[in-house]
Protein backbone atom coordinates (compact mmCIF):
# COMPACT_ATOMS: atom_id res chain seq x y z
CA UNK A 1 0.00 0.00 0.00
CA UNK A 2 1.28 3.46 -0.88
CA UNK A 3 1.92 6.17 1.71
CA UNK A 4 -0.78 8.34 0.09
CA UNK A 5 -3.36 5.56 0.56
CA UNK A 6 -2.32 5.21 4.20
CA UNK A 7 -2.93 8.91 4.86
CA UNK A 8 -5.83 9.46 2.49
CA UNK A 9 -8.94 11.27 3.79
CA UNK A 10 -12.01 9.21 2.89
CA UNK A 11 -15.11 11.09 1.81
CA UNK A 12 -18.07 9.00 2.81
CA UNK A 13 -21.45 9.11 1.06
CA UNK A 14 -24.80 7.55 1.82
CA UNK A 15 -25.63 4.61 -0.45
CA UNK A 16 -29.34 4.47 -1.31
CA UNK A 17 -31.11 2.54 -4.06
CA UNK A 18 -27.80 1.57 -5.65
CA UNK A 19 -26.58 5.20 -5.91
CA UNK A 20 -24.02 7.20 -3.95
CA UNK A 21 -25.87 10.23 -2.55
CA UNK A 22 -23.99 13.54 -2.33
CA UNK A 23 -24.69 15.42 0.88
CA UNK A 24 -22.57 17.92 2.75
CA UNK A 25 -20.14 16.22 5.13
CA UNK A 26 -20.46 17.65 8.61
CA UNK A 27 -18.75 14.92 10.65
CA UNK A 28 -14.95 14.43 10.75
CA UNK A 29 -13.17 11.49 12.28
CA UNK A 30 -9.50 11.67 13.24
CA UNK A 31 -7.20 8.80 14.10
CA UNK A 32 -7.44 8.18 17.88
CA UNK A 33 -3.68 7.54 17.93
CA UNK A 34 -2.86 10.75 16.06
CA UNK A 35 -5.31 13.67 16.17
CA UNK A 36 -3.52 15.35 13.23
CA UNK A 37 -4.48 12.44 10.93
CA UNK A 38 -7.93 13.17 9.45
CA UNK A 39 -9.37 9.78 8.43
CA UNK A 40 -12.84 10.54 7.12
CA UNK A 41 -15.54 13.11 6.46
CA UNK A 42 -19.13 11.91 6.53
CA UNK A 43 -22.64 13.31 6.21
CA UNK A 44 -25.22 13.23 9.00
CA UNK A 45 -28.43 11.75 7.59
CA UNK A 46 -31.70 13.53 8.26
CA UNK A 47 -35.02 11.72 8.43
CA UNK A 48 -35.55 12.31 4.69
CA UNK A 49 -32.47 10.30 3.65
CA UNK A 50 -33.40 7.47 6.00
CA UNK A 51 -36.94 7.40 4.55
CA UNK A 52 -35.49 7.24 1.00
CA UNK A 53 -33.27 4.34 2.03
CA UNK A 54 -36.22 2.45 3.53
CA UNK A 55 -38.28 3.09 0.40
CA UNK A 56 -35.46 1.78 -1.82
CA UNK A 57 -35.15 -1.30 0.40
CA UNK A 58 -38.90 -1.88 0.24
CA UNK A 59 -38.89 -1.76 -3.57
CA UNK A 60 -36.01 -4.25 -3.70
CA UNK A 61 -37.46 -6.76 -1.25
CA UNK A 62 -39.64 -8.68 -3.68
CA UNK A 63 -37.17 -9.19 -6.55
CA UNK A 64 -34.34 -10.09 -4.12
CA UNK A 65 -36.55 -12.49 -2.18
CA UNK A 66 -37.68 -14.08 -5.48
CA UNK A 67 -34.12 -15.11 -6.38
CA UNK A 68 -33.04 -18.55 -5.27
CA UNK A 69 -31.17 -18.69 -1.97
CA UNK A 70 -28.16 -19.99 -3.90
CA UNK A 71 -28.19 -16.92 -6.16
CA UNK A 72 -28.23 -14.64 -3.10
CA UNK A 73 -25.56 -16.76 -1.44
CA UNK A 74 -23.37 -16.36 -4.53
CA UNK A 75 -23.37 -12.55 -4.08
CA UNK A 76 -22.39 -12.95 -0.41
CA UNK A 77 -19.65 -15.45 -1.34
CA UNK A 78 -18.31 -12.98 -3.90
CA UNK A 79 -18.31 -10.20 -1.27
CA UNK A 80 -16.24 -12.56 0.93
CA UNK A 81 -13.74 -13.07 -1.88
CA UNK A 82 -13.43 -9.31 -2.50
CA UNK A 83 -13.12 -8.49 1.22
CA UNK A 84 -10.41 -11.14 1.52
CA UNK A 85 -8.54 -9.55 -1.40
CA UNK A 86 -8.72 -6.12 0.28
CA UNK A 87 -8.05 -7.48 3.80
CA UNK A 88 -4.71 -5.72 4.42
CA UNK A 89 -5.93 -2.32 3.21
CA UNK A 90 -9.24 -2.49 5.12
CA UNK A 91 -7.50 -3.66 8.31
CA UNK A 92 -5.20 -0.66 8.06
CA UNK A 93 -8.14 1.71 7.60
CA UNK A 94 -9.94 0.09 10.55
CA UNK A 95 -6.88 0.64 12.72
CA UNK A 96 -6.58 4.30 11.67
CA UNK A 97 -10.25 4.96 12.29
CA UNK A 98 -10.99 2.90 15.41
CA UNK A 99 -7.59 2.42 17.05
CA UNK A 100 -7.28 -1.34 17.55
CA UNK A 101 -3.91 -2.82 16.62
CA UNK A 102 -3.18 -3.94 13.09
CA UNK A 103 -3.13 -7.59 14.18
CA UNK A 104 -6.52 -7.18 15.87
CA UNK A 105 -7.96 -5.42 12.82
CA UNK A 106 -6.62 -8.13 10.50
CA UNK A 107 -8.19 -10.75 12.80
CA UNK A 108 -11.52 -8.94 12.61
CA UNK A 109 -11.48 -8.74 8.80
CA UNK A 110 -10.54 -12.42 8.58
CA UNK A 111 -13.42 -13.29 10.91
CA UNK A 112 -15.79 -11.30 8.66
CA UNK A 113 -14.58 -13.21 5.59
CA UNK A 114 -15.26 -16.49 7.39
CA UNK A 115 -18.73 -15.25 8.45
CA UNK A 116 -19.64 -14.31 4.88
CA UNK A 117 -18.40 -17.69 3.67
CA UNK A 118 -20.36 -19.52 6.37
CA UNK A 119 -23.66 -17.72 5.57
CA UNK A 120 -23.16 -18.03 1.80
CA UNK A 121 -23.01 -21.79 2.39
CA UNK A 122 -26.24 -21.62 4.44
CA UNK A 123 -28.02 -20.92 1.15
CA UNK A 124 -27.77 -24.70 0.60
CA UNK A 125 -29.08 -25.60 4.04
CA UNK A 126 -32.64 -26.93 4.61
CA UNK A 127 -34.98 -24.28 6.07
CA UNK A 128 -38.08 -26.20 7.11
CA UNK A 129 -39.52 -29.56 8.01
CA UNK A 130 -42.00 -32.05 6.63
CA UNK A 131 -44.58 -33.02 9.24
CA UNK A 132 -46.88 -36.05 9.38
CA UNK A 133 -50.43 -34.70 8.86
CA UNK A 134 -53.48 -36.02 10.70
CA UNK A 135 -55.09 -36.12 7.26
CA UNK A 136 -53.46 -38.83 5.15
CA UNK A 137 -54.15 -36.86 1.95
CA UNK A 138 -52.38 -33.69 3.07
CA UNK A 139 -48.72 -32.92 2.59
CA UNK A 140 -47.80 -30.70 5.56
CA UNK A 141 -44.57 -28.74 5.66
CA UNK A 142 -42.94 -25.61 7.06
CA UNK A 143 -40.63 -23.19 5.36
CA UNK A 144 -38.98 -19.91 6.35
CA UNK A 145 -39.63 -16.66 4.49
CA UNK A 146 -37.81 -13.31 4.73
CA UNK A 147 -39.26 -10.70 7.11
CA UNK A 148 -38.92 -7.83 4.57
CA UNK A 149 -36.99 -4.62 5.22
CA UNK A 150 -34.60 -4.94 8.14
CA UNK A 151 -32.83 -2.08 9.93
CA UNK A 152 -29.35 -2.81 11.28
CA UNK A 153 -27.83 -0.45 13.87
CA UNK A 154 -24.23 -1.15 14.83
CA UNK A 155 -21.53 0.10 17.26
CA UNK A 156 -17.99 1.28 16.55
CA UNK A 157 -15.92 -1.43 18.24
CA UNK A 158 -16.18 -4.12 15.49
CA UNK A 159 -17.01 -2.00 12.43
CA UNK A 160 -16.48 -4.85 9.97
CA UNK A 161 -17.45 -7.99 11.88
CA UNK A 162 -20.69 -6.81 13.52
CA UNK A 163 -22.31 -5.40 10.35
CA UNK A 164 -21.27 -8.62 8.59
CA UNK A 165 -22.71 -10.98 11.17
CA UNK A 166 -26.07 -9.23 10.73
CA UNK A 167 -25.89 -8.50 6.97
CA UNK A 168 -24.85 -11.94 5.80
CA UNK A 169 -27.73 -13.97 7.32
CA UNK A 170 -30.21 -11.17 6.54
CA UNK A 171 -29.26 -11.05 2.85
CA UNK A 172 -28.99 -14.80 2.28
CA UNK A 173 -32.47 -15.20 3.83
CA UNK A 174 -33.86 -12.76 1.22
CA UNK A 175 -34.32 -9.53 3.18
CA UNK A 176 -33.33 -6.06 2.05
CA UNK A 177 -31.37 -3.93 4.48
CA UNK A 178 -30.79 -0.39 5.72
CA UNK A 179 -27.60 -0.23 7.78
CA UNK A 180 -26.87 2.68 10.17
CA UNK A 181 -23.32 2.22 11.52
CA UNK A 182 -21.71 4.15 14.35
CA UNK A 183 -20.66 7.65 13.34
CA UNK A 184 -17.10 6.90 14.62
CA UNK A 185 -16.38 4.41 11.81
CA UNK A 186 -17.91 5.62 8.53
CA UNK A 187 -14.86 5.02 6.31
CA UNK A 188 -14.43 1.40 7.41
CA UNK A 189 -18.15 0.81 6.81
CA UNK A 190 -17.92 2.31 3.33
CA UNK A 191 -14.96 0.05 2.48
CA UNK A 192 -17.03 -2.98 3.55
CA UNK A 193 -20.00 -1.73 1.52
CA UNK A 194 -17.78 -1.38 -1.57
CA UNK A 195 -17.11 -5.14 -1.39
CA UNK A 196 -20.85 -5.85 -1.68
CA UNK A 197 -21.27 -3.30 -4.48
CA UNK A 198 -18.42 -4.84 -6.45
CA UNK A 199 -19.92 -8.28 -5.78
CA UNK A 200 -23.06 -7.17 -7.63
CA UNK A 201 -25.60 -6.64 -4.85
CA UNK A 202 -28.72 -5.40 -6.71
CA UNK A 203 -29.83 -1.76 -6.26
CA UNK A 204 -31.85 -1.17 -3.09
CA UNK A 205 -31.02 -4.51 -1.42
CA UNK A 206 -28.30 -2.96 0.74
CA UNK A 207 -28.53 0.73 1.72
CA UNK A 208 -26.22 2.51 4.15
CA UNK A 209 -26.93 5.82 5.87
CA UNK A 210 -24.45 7.59 8.15
CA UNK A 211 -25.25 9.87 11.04
CA UNK A 212 -26.18 10.26 14.66
CA UNK A 213 -28.10 7.68 16.62
CA UNK A 214 -30.61 10.18 17.93
CA UNK A 215 -31.60 11.31 14.41
CA UNK A 216 -30.67 8.77 11.70
CA UNK A 217 -30.88 5.77 14.05
CA UNK A 218 -34.14 6.85 15.62
CA UNK A 219 -35.67 7.53 12.17
CA UNK A 220 -34.91 3.93 11.21
CA UNK A 221 -36.35 2.61 14.46
CA UNK A 222 -39.55 4.62 14.01
CA UNK A 223 -40.17 3.79 10.33
CA UNK A 224 -43.29 1.59 10.11
CA UNK A 225 -41.97 -0.07 6.93
CA UNK A 226 -38.98 -1.56 8.77
CA UNK A 227 -40.23 -5.00 9.83
CA UNK A 228 -37.29 -5.99 12.01
CA UNK A 229 -34.50 -4.16 13.83
CA UNK A 230 -31.22 -5.76 14.84
CA UNK A 231 -29.21 -3.56 17.21
CA UNK A 232 -25.82 -3.97 18.86
CA UNK A 233 -24.73 -1.28 21.28
CA UNK A 234 -25.15 -0.06 24.82
CA UNK A 235 -27.93 -1.32 27.07
CA UNK A 236 -29.33 2.20 27.62
CA UNK A 237 -29.86 2.83 23.89
CA UNK A 238 -31.11 -0.73 23.40
CA UNK A 239 -33.83 -0.27 26.03
CA UNK A 240 -35.17 2.79 24.16
CA UNK A 241 -35.18 0.88 20.86
CA UNK A 242 -36.99 -2.01 22.54
CA UNK A 243 -39.80 0.27 23.71
CA UNK A 244 -40.16 2.01 20.34
CA UNK A 245 -40.15 -1.29 18.45
CA UNK A 246 -42.69 -2.84 20.82
CA UNK A 247 -45.03 0.12 20.33
CA UNK A 248 -45.24 -0.59 16.61
CA UNK A 249 -44.97 -4.40 16.94
CA UNK A 250 -41.64 -4.64 15.06
CA UNK A 251 -39.42 -7.65 15.63
CA UNK A 252 -36.31 -6.62 17.55
CA UNK A 253 -32.96 -8.19 18.36
CA UNK A 254 -30.78 -6.41 20.93
CA UNK A 255 -27.22 -7.38 21.85
CA UNK A 256 -25.82 -5.01 24.45
CA UNK A 257 -23.30 -4.44 27.21
CA UNK A 258 -21.35 -6.78 29.43
CA UNK A 259 -19.57 -6.93 32.79
CA UNK A 260 -17.78 -10.18 32.16
CA UNK A 261 -15.87 -11.93 34.90
CA UNK A 262 -13.19 -14.58 34.99
CA UNK A 263 -13.22 -16.77 38.11
CA UNK A 264 -9.75 -18.14 38.89
CA UNK A 265 -9.92 -21.18 41.19
CA UNK A 266 -7.01 -22.17 43.48
CA UNK A 267 -6.02 -25.22 41.42
CA UNK A 268 -5.26 -23.01 38.38
CA UNK A 269 -1.70 -22.29 37.33
CA UNK A 270 -1.35 -18.54 38.13
CA UNK A 271 0.72 -17.65 35.04
CA UNK A 272 -1.69 -19.42 32.67
CA UNK A 273 -4.70 -17.87 34.43
CA UNK A 274 -3.12 -14.41 34.32
CA UNK A 275 -2.45 -14.78 30.61
CA UNK A 276 -6.15 -15.52 29.96
CA UNK A 277 -7.28 -12.63 32.20
CA UNK A 278 -4.85 -10.09 30.72
CA UNK A 279 -5.57 -10.98 27.10
CA UNK A 280 -9.29 -10.86 27.88
CA UNK A 281 -9.07 -7.54 29.70
CA UNK A 282 -6.61 -5.56 27.56
CA UNK A 283 -6.94 -7.11 24.10
CA UNK A 284 -8.85 -4.67 21.84
CA UNK A 285 -7.98 -2.02 24.49
CA UNK A 286 -10.71 -3.59 26.64
CA UNK A 287 -13.27 -2.20 24.20
CA UNK A 288 -15.17 -5.42 23.60
CA UNK A 289 -18.60 -6.33 24.94
CA UNK A 290 -17.02 -9.66 25.94
CA UNK A 291 -13.89 -8.15 27.57
CA UNK A 292 -12.87 -9.44 31.00
CA UNK A 293 -13.75 -6.59 33.31
CA UNK A 294 -13.57 -8.46 36.62
CA UNK A 295 -11.33 -11.19 37.97
CA UNK A 296 -12.75 -13.10 40.92
CA UNK A 297 -10.32 -14.99 43.10
CA UNK A 298 -10.84 -16.93 46.34
CA UNK A 299 -9.69 -15.38 49.61
CA UNK A 300 -6.11 -16.43 50.42
CA UNK A 301 -5.25 -16.95 46.75
CA UNK A 302 -5.24 -13.27 45.77
CA UNK A 303 -1.54 -12.41 46.03
CA UNK A 304 -0.34 -15.33 43.91
CA UNK A 305 -2.64 -14.24 41.09
CA UNK A 306 -1.96 -10.49 41.49
CA UNK A 307 1.78 -11.04 41.04
CA UNK A 308 1.15 -13.03 37.86
CA UNK A 309 -1.34 -10.42 36.55
CA UNK A 310 1.12 -7.58 37.09
CA UNK A 311 3.98 -9.53 35.43
CA UNK A 312 1.87 -10.44 32.40
CA UNK A 313 0.50 -6.86 32.06
CA UNK A 314 4.04 -5.48 32.03
CA UNK A 315 4.56 -7.29 28.69
CA UNK A 316 1.90 -5.16 26.97
CA UNK A 317 3.30 -2.61 24.52
CA UNK A 318 1.00 0.41 24.25
CA UNK A 319 1.49 2.76 21.32
CA UNK A 320 0.77 3.47 17.67
CA UNK A 321 -1.56 0.63 16.65
CA UNK A 322 -0.17 0.72 13.09
CA UNK A 323 3.25 -0.30 14.46
CA UNK A 324 3.40 -4.13 14.41
CA UNK A 325 5.26 -4.14 17.76
CA UNK A 326 2.29 -2.52 19.52
CA UNK A 327 -0.02 -4.88 21.42
CA UNK A 328 -2.54 -2.32 22.76
CA UNK A 329 -3.87 0.75 20.96
CA UNK A 330 -5.58 3.92 22.20
CA UNK A 331 -9.07 4.42 23.58
CA UNK A 332 -11.55 5.36 20.85
CA UNK A 333 -12.52 8.93 21.88
CA UNK A 334 -11.99 11.61 24.56
CA UNK A 335 -15.44 10.80 25.85
CA UNK A 336 -14.65 7.11 26.33
CA UNK A 337 -11.35 8.00 28.01
CA UNK A 338 -13.16 10.32 30.44
CA UNK A 339 -15.55 7.47 31.27
CA UNK A 340 -12.68 5.03 31.89
CA UNK A 341 -10.68 7.45 34.04
CA UNK A 342 -13.84 8.50 35.90
CA UNK A 343 -14.50 4.90 36.97
CA UNK A 344 -10.88 4.47 38.11
CA UNK A 345 -10.91 7.73 40.12
CA UNK A 346 -14.20 6.84 41.75
CA UNK A 347 -12.88 3.39 42.74
CA UNK A 348 -9.67 4.87 44.18
CA UNK A 349 -11.68 7.39 46.20
CA UNK A 350 -13.70 4.48 47.62
CA UNK A 351 -10.56 2.65 48.81
CA UNK A 352 -9.43 0.56 45.83
CA UNK A 353 -5.68 0.34 45.12
CA UNK A 354 -3.88 0.53 41.79
CA UNK A 355 -1.60 -2.42 41.09
CA UNK A 356 -0.90 -1.49 37.46
CA UNK A 357 -1.40 1.48 35.14
CA UNK A 358 -3.82 4.27 35.94
CA UNK A 359 -2.37 7.10 33.88
CA UNK A 360 -3.18 8.34 30.39
CA UNK A 361 -1.37 10.34 27.74
CA UNK A 362 -3.42 11.51 24.79
CA UNK A 363 -5.95 8.72 24.25
CA UNK A 364 -3.47 6.09 25.49
CA UNK A 365 -4.57 4.75 28.85
CA UNK A 366 -2.15 2.31 30.46
CA UNK A 367 -3.55 -1.17 31.10
CA UNK A 368 -4.99 -0.64 34.57
CA UNK A 369 -5.58 -3.14 37.38
CA UNK A 370 -7.32 -2.36 40.66
CA UNK A 371 -7.54 -4.46 43.81
CA UNK A 372 -9.54 -3.98 47.02
CA UNK A 373 -12.51 -3.13 44.84
CA UNK A 374 -15.72 -3.06 46.83
CA UNK A 375 -18.29 -5.43 45.41
CA UNK A 376 -21.06 -2.82 45.61
CA UNK A 377 -19.04 -0.09 43.87
CA UNK A 378 -19.87 1.27 40.40
CA UNK A 379 -16.69 -0.17 38.86
CA UNK A 380 -17.58 -3.66 40.09
CA UNK A 381 -21.06 -3.53 38.57
CA UNK A 382 -21.20 -1.18 35.56
CA UNK A 383 -19.69 -1.61 32.11
CA UNK A 384 -16.49 0.47 31.77
CA UNK A 385 -15.57 -0.44 28.16
CA UNK A 386 -11.87 0.33 28.48
CA UNK A 387 -8.55 -1.24 29.59
CA UNK A 388 -9.49 -1.44 33.26
CA UNK A 389 -9.59 -4.67 35.28
CA UNK A 390 -10.98 -5.02 38.81
CA UNK A 391 -9.84 -7.86 41.06
CA UNK A 392 -12.51 -9.00 43.54
CA UNK A 393 -12.22 -11.53 46.34
CA UNK A 394 -14.84 -14.21 47.08
CA UNK A 395 -15.16 -16.39 50.17
CA UNK A 396 -15.98 -19.66 48.41
CA UNK A 397 -16.64 -21.13 44.99
CA UNK A 398 -20.39 -20.53 45.49
CA UNK A 399 -19.75 -16.94 46.56
CA UNK A 400 -17.63 -16.43 43.42
CA UNK A 401 -20.48 -17.52 41.16
CA UNK A 402 -22.99 -15.39 43.08
CA UNK A 403 -20.66 -12.41 42.72
CA UNK A 404 -20.26 -13.14 39.01
CA UNK A 405 -24.06 -13.24 38.61
CA UNK A 406 -24.70 -10.15 40.73
CA UNK A 407 -24.50 -7.47 38.02
CA UNK A 408 -27.30 -6.61 35.62
CA UNK A 409 -25.28 -8.14 32.73
CA UNK A 410 -24.84 -11.73 31.58
CA UNK A 411 -22.86 -11.90 28.35
CA UNK A 412 -19.77 -14.08 28.84
CA UNK A 413 -18.39 -15.75 31.96
CA UNK A 414 -15.10 -17.59 32.38
CA UNK A 415 -13.51 -19.96 34.84
CA UNK A 416 -9.94 -21.22 35.09
CA UNK A 417 -9.71 -24.64 36.67
CA UNK A 418 -8.58 -28.17 35.88
CA UNK A 419 -11.22 -29.72 38.12
CA UNK A 420 -14.05 -31.23 36.07
CA UNK A 421 -16.64 -30.89 38.83
CA UNK A 422 -15.82 -27.21 39.34
CA UNK A 423 -15.89 -26.55 35.60
CA UNK A 424 -19.23 -28.26 35.01
CA UNK A 425 -20.84 -26.66 38.09
CA UNK A 426 -19.68 -23.29 36.78
CA UNK A 427 -21.12 -23.94 33.30
CA UNK A 428 -24.45 -24.80 34.98
CA UNK A 429 -24.59 -21.94 37.50
CA UNK A 430 -23.02 -18.94 35.72
CA UNK A 431 -25.89 -16.85 34.31
CA UNK A 432 -24.37 -15.83 30.98
CA UNK A 433 -25.07 -16.55 27.32
CA UNK A 434 -21.52 -17.76 26.64
CA UNK A 435 -19.38 -19.77 29.07
CA UNK A 436 -15.61 -20.06 28.66
CA UNK A 437 -13.71 -22.75 30.57
CA UNK A 438 -9.93 -22.24 30.41
CA UNK A 439 -10.45 -19.83 27.51
CA UNK A 440 -10.46 -16.00 27.50
CA UNK A 441 -13.89 -14.31 27.68
CA UNK A 442 -13.68 -12.53 24.26
CA UNK A 443 -13.70 -14.40 20.96
CA UNK A 444 -16.29 -16.68 19.38
CA UNK A 445 -16.45 -19.20 16.55
CA UNK A 446 -18.50 -18.09 13.53
CA UNK A 447 -20.73 -21.18 13.62
CA UNK A 448 -21.67 -20.89 17.32
CA UNK A 449 -24.71 -18.98 18.64
CA UNK A 450 -23.78 -15.76 20.46
CA UNK A 451 -25.75 -13.54 22.83
CA UNK A 452 -26.29 -12.62 26.44
CA UNK A 453 -28.76 -12.80 29.29
CA UNK A 454 -30.48 -10.12 31.36
CA UNK A 455 -29.43 -6.54 30.35
CA UNK A 456 -26.90 -7.91 27.84
CA UNK A 457 -29.62 -8.96 25.40
CA UNK A 458 -33.36 -9.05 24.88
CA UNK A 459 -32.67 -12.77 24.65
CA UNK A 460 -35.24 -13.68 22.00
CA UNK A 461 -32.89 -14.50 19.12
CA UNK A 462 -29.21 -15.44 19.25
CA UNK A 463 -26.83 -13.97 16.67
CA UNK A 464 -24.21 -15.87 14.64
CA UNK A 465 -24.25 -19.60 13.91
CA UNK A 466 -27.34 -21.18 12.40
CA UNK A 467 -29.58 -19.43 14.95
CA UNK A 468 -29.01 -16.04 13.24
CA UNK A 469 -31.37 -17.05 10.43
CA UNK A 470 -34.27 -17.39 12.90
CA UNK A 471 -34.37 -13.64 13.46
CA UNK A 472 -34.28 -12.81 9.75
CA UNK A 473 -37.07 -15.22 8.73
CA UNK A 474 -40.63 -16.12 9.70
CA UNK A 475 -41.98 -19.66 9.78
CA UNK A 476 -44.73 -20.39 7.24
CA UNK A 477 -46.80 -23.59 7.54
CA UNK A 478 -48.24 -25.06 4.34
CA UNK A 479 -51.07 -27.67 4.09
CA UNK A 480 -51.19 -29.16 0.61
CA UNK A 481 -54.21 -31.42 -0.02
CA UNK A 482 -54.14 -33.90 -2.88
Ligand code: NAD
Nearest residue numbers: 154155156181182213217218233234237255256257258289
Ligand atom coordinates in the same frame (compact mmCIF):
# COMPACT_ATOMS: atom_id res chain seq x y z
P1 NAD B 1 -24.19 3.00 21.42
O1 NAD B 1 -25.36 2.35 22.08
O2 NAD B 1 -23.83 4.37 21.83
O3 NAD B 1 -24.46 3.09 19.83
C1 NAD B 1 -24.73 1.93 19.06
C2 NAD B 1 -25.44 2.36 17.78
O4 NAD B 1 -26.74 2.86 18.13
C3 NAD B 1 -24.73 3.49 17.01
O5 NAD B 1 -24.86 3.28 15.62
C4 NAD B 1 -25.53 4.72 17.46
O6 NAD B 1 -25.45 5.77 16.53
C5 NAD B 1 -26.93 4.13 17.52
N1 NAD B 1 -27.88 4.89 18.36
C6 NAD B 1 -27.62 5.69 19.41
N2 NAD B 1 -28.79 6.22 19.88
C7 NAD B 1 -29.79 5.74 19.11
C8 NAD B 1 -31.20 5.89 19.09
N3 NAD B 1 -31.83 6.68 19.97
N4 NAD B 1 -31.92 5.23 18.16
C9 NAD B 1 -31.31 4.42 17.27
N5 NAD B 1 -29.97 4.24 17.22
C10 NAD B 1 -29.22 4.88 18.13
O7 NAD B 1 -22.97 1.98 21.56
P2 NAD B 1 -21.45 2.20 21.09
O8 NAD B 1 -20.79 3.17 22.02
O9 NAD B 1 -21.39 2.43 19.62
O10 NAD B 1 -20.85 0.72 21.35
C11 NAD B 1 -20.42 0.26 22.60
C12 NAD B 1 -21.49 -0.57 23.27
O11 NAD B 1 -21.86 -1.65 22.41
C13 NAD B 1 -21.03 -1.22 24.56
O12 NAD B 1 -22.04 -1.12 25.53
C14 NAD B 1 -20.79 -2.66 24.16
O13 NAD B 1 -20.87 -3.58 25.22
C15 NAD B 1 -21.85 -2.87 23.15
N6 NAD B 1 -21.54 -4.00 22.28
C16 NAD B 1 -22.26 -5.15 22.42
C17 NAD B 1 -21.96 -6.25 21.64
C18 NAD B 1 -22.75 -7.53 21.76
O14 NAD B 1 -22.75 -8.31 20.82
N7 NAD B 1 -23.42 -7.77 22.88
C19 NAD B 1 -20.93 -6.18 20.70
C20 NAD B 1 -20.22 -4.99 20.59
C21 NAD B 1 -20.53 -3.90 21.38
